[in-house]
Amino acid sequence: RANSLLGDVPDFSEITFKNIRGWLADGTEVALGGQTVLFRLPTTSVRPTEPEWASQITLFPNPAASTLNIRSEEVRPDQLMVFDNLGRLLREFEANTLTLNIDDLKSGIYYLKIIVEGESAYRKFIKSE
Secondary structure, eight states, rough: EEEETTTTEEEEEEEEEOSSEOOTTTOOEEEEESSSSEEEEEEEGSSSOOOOGGGOOEEEEESBSSEEEEESSSOOOOEEEETTTTTTTTEEOOTTTTEEOOSOOOOOEEEEEETTTTEEEEEEEOOOO
């Protein structure tokens, strides 16, 4: 069983749709059939989860002008990567770094990928002037 957006469900869920209806471009409703359509989806792929350690990670200050700090009591990152809003990798930082120089980034929204022991989590931060 898995805890998903739908609540506590088996590891595989079967969802049945009957009497499917659709609409044409002009707004006319059309019956698409009375047969049953069956989907078998692994619930683990429906809802992304973060590693347990991710809840210990905070970024400050946020927004940040030149330096972004990572606060974590027990977790030390193996790798850090900064991505822009389009998902392009802009920069990588060395292991165990908790202070990042972001002075040369343009103002905007960025995402920090934090990797610890092969697991990753993302945190959003804002670069200000």
